[in-house]
Amino acid sequence: MLPFQWKALRTGDHVVVHDDQAPGLDIHEGVVAIVQTRWGGANDVGIRIHATGQVVRPRRHAVHQLPLDRRFSCWRCDAVASQARTGELDGTAA
Secondary structure, three states: OOOHHHHHHOOOOOEEEOOOOOOOOOEEEEEEEEEEEOOOOOOEEEEEEEEOOOOOOOHHHHHHOOOOOOOOHHHHHHHHHHHHHHOOOOOOOO
């Protein structure tokens, strides 16, 4: 997410978040639950993950606003798509 998009996030905005701790860079849908603004710096954003109800505070590069804007490339999304094409995600790779 670009810096100006991160600064524009508001409580209730729908997003997807990459889990940087998961080997497959899993992606989860969520909603912005907390926005703590900072003068002159990046906001601190908390996102409630729909599936678990957990609130996470990801880095802005791991977040995409919904609906997805395909004009901007994301290496995480590209890696997940590549793994899906080769069968690495579902264990069907040869």
